[in-house]
């Protein structure tokens with residue numbers, strides 16, 4: 324099985340035809356999350372994929388309590404193999420029934436962020452890794468509409484977006500929902516710029 328090593332963590336990737344292969348977006352979110360997370364925090368990762376970001380956090384931070392969700396069953400199995408506690412579900416569904424303590428200090432999501440037409444969809448579960456709907460923000464918008472219900476007071480959200488996703492539209496939505504918004508990491512990768520957007524509830 325293919326494995327990668329990143330920031331002291333070894334992550335088994337499983338079959339990359341079935342599970343999203345960690346890339347620059349995953350690395351940028353993992354590094355930003357490592358800076359924001361602190362010992363003792365309760366952390367939720369939505370859409371953990373192979374479990375890459377969660378595994379990096381678990382291997383580098385003491386005393387965190389981390390749970391993840393993932394819609395793709397192949398990815399959920401891969402993340403479990405990497406030692407991540409993962410619930411196979413759509414976004415936040417199933418969290419309440421599984422865990423009575425469903426409020427988190429930090430919630431992370433590297434969503435499918437590419438604008439995608441019907442013809443651009445890829446077959447099978449892997450489509451969930453890429454397909455952001457026509458706007459590129461369909462899954463992210465659903466996430467943002469719900470995320471405050473799962474945050475502790477003064478909790479924060481980190482989302483990975485691309486310049487193609489539209490920073491202004493994401494900022495506007497988050498601000499309307501009551502978040503204070505900052506871009507805390509950026510990286511240019513060929514035709515796009517990747518960004519980690521932080522939303523804080525004050």
Ligand SMILES: C[S@@+](CC[C@H](N)C(=O)[O-])C[C@H]1O[C@@H](n2cnc3c(N)ncnc32)[C@H](O)[C@@H]1O
Pocket residue numbers: 343344345346348349352369370371372373374375376392393394395398412413414433434435436448451452453462
């Ligand atoms: C861009 S990939 C990122 C994977 C991993 N977090 C990383 O950074 O390498 C997006 C992940 O979100 C998952 N996903 C997409 N929509 C989802 C949903 N509604 N609920 C849960 N997971 C979802 C996909 O299956 C995919 O694994």
